[in-house]
Amino acid sequence: MASFKQSVQETFLGLSETAQEKWSDFTQFLQEAWPLLLFLLMVLMGIWWYADPPPPRHVLMATGSPGGSYEVLGKKYAEFFAKKGVILELTPTNGAQENLSRLSDRDDPVQAAFVQAGVAHPKSVSGIQSLGAIGYDPIWFFYTGPEVQYSDFEVVRGHSKFFANRKISIGIEGSGTHAQSTQILKATGLDRTNLQFLNLPGERAVEALKKGEIDGAFIVDSYEAPNIQTLLADPKMHLVTFKRAEAFTKIIPYLQILKVPEGSFGLERNFPSEDLKLVATTTNLLIDDRMHPAIQFLFLEAAREINGRESFFTKRGEFPSFKDSLLPESPVAVHYEKNRYPLISTYFPFWLAEFISRLIFVLLPFCVLAYPALQALPSFRTRRMYNKINRLYGELKTFEQDLLTNYDHAKRDEYLKRLDLLEYQALNVTVSKRLAGDYYSLRTSIDYVRNCLNRGVHPYQYDAGVDPDL
Template sequence: MGSFKENVKETFLGLSESAQEKRIDFIQFLQETWPLLIFLLMVLMGIWWYADPPPPRHVLMASGSSGGSYEVLGKKYVEYFAKKGVVLELMPTNGAQENLARLSDRNDPVQAAFVQAGVAHPKSVSGIQSLGAVDYEPIWFFYRGPEVKGSDLRVLHGNAKFFANHKISIGVEGSGTHTQAMRIVKATGIDRANLQFLNFSGDQVVNALKSGEIDGAIIVDAIESKNIQALLADPSFHLLTFRRAEAFTKVIPYLQILDVPEGSFNLVRDFPSENIKLVATTTNLLIDDRMHPAIQFLFLQAATEINGRESFFAKRGEFPSFKDSLLPESPVAVHYEQNRYPLIANYLPFWLAELANRLIFILLPFLLISYPMLRSLPGYRTRLMRNKINRLYSELKAFEYELLANFDISQREEYLKKLDLLEYQALTIQVSRRLASECYSLRTSIDYVRNCLNRGVQPYQIVQADPGMQAPTEQVTQAPPL
C-alpha cells in the first residue's frame, strides 16, 4: 500500500485524466455533430423568435391631464427611454378612468399609464397589471381667505361649517382626484345636500382659486406638480391638515400618512406654522399585461433611476414598491424586485443587452438539453465513427481488386504510397475507446496488404509456367477477405 501522499497524488492524477478525457470527448462531439447542432439551434431560434418577438421600439403611454405631475414625470421617462434607443410617446388624457379604459381596450395602442392607487378596483378592470408604486400623491386641500379653525373644517355627524358655506372643487369626473375626494366625503359621512361641489381640472383649479371663483379645492397630485408648487408658493392660500390621518388609513387602507414638519414648505414664512399630517395615495405604474417583458424591465429601470431617489416625502430606494398594489402584480416586476435586471445590462446598450440576454436564455438550455440528448441517441456517434472506418475498409478492398486485375510490378512504389496514405487516414480518425479495436484492425489489414506487396513473389501476380516443364496450375494468391 502506498503512502498517503502517493494515494493523494494518484487520486488527483486520476481526476485530471478523467477531466481531460471528458474535455477531449466533448470537443470531438462538437466536431462530429456541429451540422446537426446548428440545424437544431436554427429551428429552436426560429420557434423562439416567432413565440417571443423582439421588443418594440415605440411605446405609447397615457400621461393624464396637462399641468399635472404625471406629465412632468412622464417627460422624465421619455428622456430615459430615449437614452436606451426606445421612443416613449406621451398621450394626454382626461384622467385615471380614461387611462384604465384605454389600457383595458385590447385594440388601443396605449400600453402604460400612471394611475392613483385606489382608483381601479381589481374586479372592474381586466388585462391590466401593476409594475408597482413609484411616488406619493398627497391629498391636498387648499382654501383661500382667512385661516379657518380646525373645528370648523372637521366633519362631525355629517356637518362641517366650512363646507356648508363655500364652493369646493373636487376634480373632473373620471379623474383620480374626483375618485379620492368622493371616497373621503363618503368616509366622513358629510351631508351632501347643501354642498357646492364643482369640477375643475388640474390646470383650471389654480386660476379658479386665485380669481375667487371657488373657495377651496381638493387636489390629488405629487408635490413636484407645477399646480401644487404654485399654490404652496402663494401665501394667500392655506392648507388643511388631516388631524385624524390614522383613522383615514384604517377606513381607506391604501392611504399612507405623510408627516410635514413645521416650516418645511417655506422657512421664510414658516409654512406650515406647525407640524401637520397629510394622507396620500400612491402613483401606480400600470401596463397592458401583453407588454413585452424587456419593455417592462425598461420601465422598472426608469422607475428605479427616476423615482428611486430621495425626495420630499420618499426615502432613497423606497420606490418602486408594491406597498399598496390592488391590481395583479406583473411577474416581471416581481422578478425585478427580487433579482433586479441582469448584470449585463449595466455594460451594454439596451438592445444589445436584451439580445445577449435572450441568447443566453436560449443557448444555455439548448446546450444542457442537446448535448445529453445527442449523446443518448441510440448508436448515433458509434455509427458515425464506424462509418469512417468502413469507408477506409471500402477503399482498401477496392485497392486490392485493382491489384488483382491490373497488377504492375513497376508500380509497386506507387502502390505502397497509396497504402501509406490509407494508413495515415486511419491514424487520424478520432474514435472512442470502445471502437479503438476496430481502428487497430483496419491498420492491421492495411499492413497485411503492404506485406503482400513486399514479398519476393507477389501474391497479386499471375505466375506463368516454364515451357519446358509441366504447366502448373495458375494460382492467384490474395489477401484473406476483410
C-alpha cells in the same frame, strides 16, 4: 541523448500534428453531422425568436392631464429611456380611468401608465400588472377667502357648514382626483344633495380658484407638481389639515399619513402656521402584463433613479416599492425588488446587456437539449462510418456471388473496372482512426477479389475435372 533544441522541435511537431488531426476530425464531424447540427440550430432559433423575442425600441405610455405631475414625470422617464436607446412616447389622457381602460384593451398600443392607488379595484380590470409604487400623491384641499375654523369642515349628520355654501371642485370624472375626493367625502358621510360640486381638471381648478370663481378644490398630485406649487406660493390660499388622518387610513387602507411641520412650506410667512397632517395615496406604475421583461427592468431602473431620490415627503431609496398595490405584482418587479437589475448592466449598454441576458436564457435550455444529442454523436458517427464500409462490403459480396454463378471470361476487363470503381468509392470514405482496421480490411478484400481475377486459375470458374472436395 537528444539535445534540448531537438526535444523542443519534436514537442512542437507533435503539437502541430495533433492540432491538424483534431482539425481534420472536426471538419469530418461537420460533414457527417450537419443534419443534426442544422436541426439543433433550428431549435435554437425557435427558442430565440418565440420564447424570448428581442425587446421593442418604441414604447407608448399614458400620463395624465396637462399641467399635472404625471406629465412632468413622464418627460423624465422619456429622457431616461432615450439614453438607453429606447423611444418612450407619452400620450396625455383625462386621468386614471382612461389609463386603466387603455391598458386593459388588448388592442390598444399603450403599455404603461401612471395610476393612483385606490382608483382601480382588482376585480374590475384585467391584463394589468403593477411595477410598484413610485411616489406619494397627497390629497390637497385648498380654499380661498377668510380662514375658516376646522370645525366648519366637520360633517355632522351628513352636513357641513363649509361645503353647504360654497362651490367646490372635486376633479374631472375619471381622474384620480375625482376618485380620491369622492372616497374622502363618502367616508365622512357627507350628504351631497344640493351641494355645488364642480368637475374641473387640475389646471382649470387652479385658475378658477385664483380668480375666485370657486371657493375650494380637491387636487391629488405630488408636492413638486406645478399646480400644487402655484397654490402653495399664493398667500391667499389656505390648506386644510386632516386632523383625523389615522381614522381615514383605517377606513381607506391604501392611504398614507404625511406630516407637514409648521413653516415647512415657507418660513418667511410661516406657512403652514401649525403642524399639518395630510393623507396621501401613491402613484403606481402599471403595465400591460405582456410587456417585455427587459422593458420592465428599464422602467424599474428609471423609477429607482428618478423616484428613488429624497424629496419633500420621501426618503432616499423609499421608491419603487410595493406599498399599496391592489393589482397583481409583476414577477419581474418582484425579482427586481430582491435582486436589482443584472450585474452586467453596470458594465455594458442596455442593448448589449440585454443581448447577453437573452443569450444566456437561450443557451441554458439549448444546452439541456443539445447535451444528450451531442453525447450520442460519437456512436452516431461510428454507425455512419460502419454503414458506409458495410455497404461497400455488401456490394463486394454481391459482385463476388455474381462471379461465382455467372462468370464469363470474356467480361474479365469489365469485372476489373467494377472493382476499380468499388475501390475508388472505398478511397473516398473518410473514417476515424478507430475504424482504420475495418477500412483497410475492406480495401484488402477488394484487392483479393482482383487478384483472384488476375490469376491463371479462377476460383469463380469450376473445372469439372477437379474434385471440389480436394
